[in-house]
Amino acid sequence: MIRSIFAPLMVLLIAIGVHGLVGRYDDGYWINQLTIIGIAIILAVSLNIVNGFTGQFSIGHAGFLSLGGYLAGSLLYYGSVMFFQTRPEPGFFSFTQPFDRMDPTIVWWGIGDLFFLCVCLSAGLFAAVAGLIVGLPSLRLRGDYLAIVTVGFGEIVRILIESSQRQVPLSRLNRADGWDLVTGWGSAMGFNYIPKFGSLFWVYLFVGITILTAIRLKYSTHGRAYLSIREDEIAAEAMGVRSTRYKIQAFVISAFFAGIAGALTASSQGTINATELAFMKSLEIVVIVVLGGMGSVSGAVLAAVVLTYLPELLQAETFARYRLILYALVLIFVMILRPRGLMGTREVWDVFRRRRGVQG
Amino acid sequence: MTTLFIQSLLDALTLGALYALIALGYTMVYGVLGFINFAHSDVFAIGAWTGLLTSSLLGLSIVMGSQTVEPRGWEIFLVIPAAVLVCGLLAWVIQRLAYAPLRDAPRLNVLITAIGVSLLLQNVGQLPWVFGTDPRPMPRLIENPLLFEIQGVQVTLLPMLTIVAAMVLMVGLEVLIFHTRFGRAMRAVSMNPKVASLMGIPVDRVIDGTFVLGGALAGAAGVLFAMEYPTVQQPASNTWVLLGLKAFIAAVIGGIGNIRGAMVGGFLIAFLERFGAAAQQFFPGIISFDTTVYRDVYCFAILIVILLVRPAGLFGRSVVEKV
Numbered sequence: 091m092i093r094s095i096f097a098p099l100m101v102l103l104i105a106i107g108v109h110g111l112v113g114r115y116d117d118g119y120w121i122n123q124l125t126i127i128g129i130a131i132i133l134a135v136s137l138n139i140v141n142g143f144t145g146q147f148s149i150g151h152a153g154f155l156s157l158g159g160y161l162a163g164s165l166l167y168y169g170s171v172m173f174f175q176t177r178p179e180p181g182f183f184s185f186t187q188p189f190d191r192m193d194p195t196i197v198w199w200g201i202g203d204l205f206f207l208c209v210c211l212s213a214g215l216f217a218a219v220a221g222l223i224v225g226l227p228s229l230r231l232r233g234d235y236l237a238i239v240t241v242g243f244g245e246i247v248r249i250l251i252e253s254s255q256r257q258v259p260l261s262r263l264n265r266a267d268g269w270d271l272v273t274g275w276g277s278a279m280g281f282n283y284i285p286k287f288g289s290l291f292w293v294y295l296f297v298g299i300t301i302l303t304a305i306r307l308k309y310s311t312h313g314r315a316y317l318s319i320r321e322d323e324i325a326a327e328a329m330g331v332r333s334t335r336y337k338i339q340a341f342v343i344s345a346f347f348a349g350i351a352g353a354l355t356a357s358s359q360g361t362i363n364a365t366e367l368a369f370m371k372s373l374e375i376v377v378i379v380v381l382g383g384m385g386s387v388s389g390a391v392l393a394a395v396v397l398t399y400l401p402e403l404l405q406a407e408t409f410a411r412y413r414l415i416l417y418a419l420v421l422i423f424v425m426i427l428r429p430r431g432l433m434g435t436r437e438v439w440d441v442f443r444r445r446r447g448v449q450g
Numbered sequence: 451m452t453t454l455f456i457q458s459l460l461d462a463l464t465l466g467a468l469y470a471l472i473a474l475g476y477t478m479v480y481g482v483l484g485f486i487n488f489a490h491s492d493v494f495a496i497g498a499w500t501g502l503l504t505s506s507l508l509g510l511s512i513v514m515g516s517q518t519v520e521p522r523g524w525e526i527f528l529v530i531p532a533a534v535l536v537c538g539l540l541a542w543v544i545q546r547l548a549y550a551p552l553r554d555a556p557r558l559n560v561l562i563t564a565i566g567v568s569l570l571l572q573n574v575g576q577l578p579w580v581f582g583t584d585p586r587p588m589p590r591l592i593e594n595p596l597l598f599e600i601q602g603v604q605v606t607l608l609p610m611l612t613i614v615a616a617m618v619l620m621v622g623l624e625v626l627i628f629h630t631r632f633g634r635a636m637r638a639v640s641m642n643p644k645v646a647s648l649m650g651i652p653v654d655r656v657i658d659g660t661f662v663l664g665g666a667l668a669g670a671a672g673v674l675f676a677m678e679y680p681t682v683q684q685p686a687s688n689t690w691v692l693l694g695l696k697a698f699i700a701a702v703i704g705g706i707g708n709i710r711g712a713m714v715g716g717f718l719i720a721f722l723e724r725f726g727a728a729a730q731q732f733f734p735g736i737i738s739f740d741t742t743v744y745r746d747v748y749c750f751a752i753l754i755v756i757l758l759v760r761p762a763g764l765f766g767r768s769v770v771e772k773v
Contacts, residue, residue, distance in 0.1 A: 147558055149565070227758045234486050234561055235757060238698055242750035245692065253743040369691055373569065380562055414573040421566030425559045426551050 101298030106183075106275060109291035113189045113207045121188065121290060127398045128293035129351050132300045134378040134394040135387055136347035139304055142384035142435075143313060144340045145320030146229065150240030152371035153247040154345045156212035157220050158352025159362040163284040165319040166357055170202075170266060170285055178202030184287040186358060188344065206287040210296070210353045217349025218342045230334050232323060236341075244372055251364035280363025281356070288358030300347050304387045307343070316340055317385070317435075325399045370414075377417050380424060383433025392438070454731055456603045462724040463717070464609040464678060467616030470716025472697035474709065475664030476621060481640040481707035482548035482660045485557050486707020488564040489544055491694020492571035493537050493665050495685045499581050500533040502588050503683050510589040517589050526591045533669040541665025542658055549661075550654070575685030585687070588680040612674045619670060620713055623663070627674060627709055640707060692746055696723070699753045705766025714764065719749050 112120050140148045144266060170178055181200035185192060220243075228239040307313045315336045318326040327333050356362040374397075382393030401413060424431060433441075472494055505511070508528065509519045548567050552560045575581045594608045627633035638646040640654045647653045675693075676682050683689045697704040700719045704711025725732075726748040730741040756763065 131501035145556075145558055147561055210620050231757065231761050234557070235702075235761075237561060238695070238702070239750075239753065239757070241695060242699070242753060245695070245745050246750050249744070249746055253740075368688065371564065376562070376565070384558075411577070414569060418566045418568075418573060422548055422563050422568065425555075425563045425566065426548075427630060429555055429559050 095412060097302055098299075101295065101302060105291050105295040105298060109183065109289060109296045112290055113185065113187075116188055116209050118188050121186070123292055123399065123402065125288065125293050125354075127395055128297045129354055129358075129373075130378065130394040130398040131297050131391050132293075132347055132354070133349040133375045134382065134390040135300045135304050136344045136351070137375050138341050138379050138382070138384070138390045139307065139347075140344045141379050142235065142386065142390070142431075143308065143316035143320065144337050144350070145384075146337055146341070147234060147237040148344070149369070149372045149376055150242075150244035151344075152367040152369070153240070153244035154217040154348035155355065155371070156251060156362070156364045156367045157351025157354040157426065158217045158368075159356040160281060160352070160364070161216045162209050162213040162353030163281045163356040165212065165364055166206070166285045166287065167281075167283065169209070170205070173205070174201075178205060178285075180206075180285075180287050180289070181335055183291045184289050188284045188291045192434045198405035203285065206292070206357065209287075209357075210292070210350050211248075213353035214346040214349040217352065218346040219429045221342045221345025221347075222338065224345075225338045229337040229341060241369065241372075244369060248364050248368055259334040280361050280365070282361045284356050284360050284362070286357055286360050288354045288356070293354050293358065296347075296350050300350075301387060301391065303343070303347075308385075308387065312336065312339065320385070321424075328367050374417070377421060380421060380431050383431035383435065384436055385435035386431070389431065389433030389436075393432075401444070451732070453602045454728060456587040457502075457727050458603050458724045460603065460605065460609060462614050462721045464720075465724065466717035467613045468671050468675050468716075468721030468722050469693075469697050469700050470713045471616050471619060471667050472693065473700040473704070473712040473716045474620070475668050476698045477701040477704070477706055477709060477712040478636075478660050480666050480701065482636065482643075482657055483549070484561070485560045485564065486698060487664070488561070488694075489665065490668060491690050491697070492568050492575070492685065493544075493688075494668040494672045494675075494694065495543055495683075495690040496540060496571065496575065497533045497537045498588075498676040498682050499575070499672075499685065500536045500669065501529050501673035501676050502586060504529045504532040505589050505591060509661050510591065512587045512589050515587075521589070521593065523592065528589060530670055530673050533673045535669070537669030537672065538662040538666040539637045541661040541668075541714060545661040547659055550657075553697075557733070563692035572686035572690075581685055581686075583684045583686075584674070585681050585683045588676040588682050590680075591677055608678060612678050615674060616671070619667060623709065626663075632656070632659060696746075696749050699749050702753060703756050703763055705763030708763065708765045711763055711765035722748050722752060 108124070112124060133159070134157065137148065138153050140146050165249070178201060179196075181197045181203045182192075183199065184203050184206055185196065224239060224243045225236075228236045315326070315331045317338060318329070318331055319333050323333050352362070378393045378397050379390055381397065382391070383389035401409065428434075472490065475490045475493075476487060479485070479490070505525060508525050510521060510525060511518055527534055544567055548563050549560060552563060576583050592607070592611070592615070594606050597605050597607055597610060601604065627636060635651045635656045636659070638649065638651055643653050646656075696719055697716065701712045702714035702715070703718060704713070704715030723745055727742045727745040730737045730739070
């Protein structure tokens, strides 16, 4: 009983700790960086559930990210007017800026925070339903069909969002006719002026939940089934593993977290742009997963941190130009020299355990 | 209405011929090695760029919107072989360096490597001292006289030439695969590489040959594409990715691994795209939204339908996997 509560409680405490400490002492740079890194971790760990655990190959993760982001954006932008008449002020936990800019009368936990939690979950569910629709036809089949269907899915989402009409400024929106205006939100500039709720607390809360889910999944019955499908689908099926069902399950879980990552992106940056979330974005997440090790949760986290922060650290013009060439070479060489990625299926703690000579 | 119909038909035939040529490259590699060669669309893009660079080497180039030298007619017989040569060689190099070391690796690894190669070609091509990041206009290689006119649609030489050239290449491939020793070896390898090698077929050489063949077709298609749609986008442009995806979908629809299926699939996708885009004009009262915007969506929809109804494709037979 205590053990099962312990980890979620730790996640909550860490999220509060990160939010409190960084918000208290930072001038805004680290809040931004840590948000981007946190979202990259959610994306990498969730994609790892499909690409690493079940050995399927999805390259449309950015599509789910866009779906979640645009749904969350619409809910926050139009919904807050519909439900609250005005933008609900974020409480302490949803405060996205350094604390010295905080209004001293701020509430600890407002109705807006609860609203944002609901928005995140609905963005996740929306992406999960999309994942089910994409996964059902393509995961029944063996082979690489998922790859091509997910690429197509990502492109369709991008085209549909880009071709929808321009957004309506908030000033023209009132409660009487508000609902009619929700139809169009696409433009070349992206979807802007989304109310900001995505604070470090929320980002790291969901980072923790994603990592916890992935690790618990990996060592559960379901996770064993995923791994068996990856090793040999025919053998797994012969042992009574219902492969289609498990593959779809993994895919839907992965899409769910990608949708939440979209909601966090939209509400932490205040803007989301489907044009930027095209095929290249999906590929970047794939590179993180492959580099970190397909099937290793901690490897994915490490790779996400390194590959997101490295370009920031080496902000030279030349590096930006050669970054993708470097990624491509890394992909090819890792595949030829270390076929399971740098970490393989092992976790960081497995490496240390072996070094001490204790076999788990 | 008839004008629109014939215009769409002509467009679809031209585009379909190009899709079919690219789809053949995908389907041949899939038939022999069983993975999606993601780098194929980039080889195609490099074919188009080779065509452009060779023509400017021959003196044909576009400066300030007008062509410096009028085409003399024989350039095309140098430009297309140059692109074919470069792309065939490139495909061979890719196969040797990236795919050959992974012959016995899991399929997922080969797929990821293919994506890596694709990424590499795109971004190296994008460097300022290779092709650069700006789209460039393709000079005219031949005059484009009016051939005839049906129902107000002017049919010029270029689309006709594209269709005919593509047809000739496809017939050539058909002869090569079904009526020569190499073709028989290729079909044997695609059925079962282990048994084929026991029968004395040099599997490695056959696989190399398949890649060279696919690359050469992509090179020819690249030049034809650049002549038909004379703005050559930068190598990392979305255009190439989408083209490659559609060609791959064409291969899947025709039954992946099936040469004739890929040809039919290419035309099918092109028809769907062109007539889907014009649907609003065909049924003005019924369809109220702008159908041209969703041009690229239709083929993905048909892919989903095919995967649900006939996963083996229109002409493929479903194979039961045995252990």
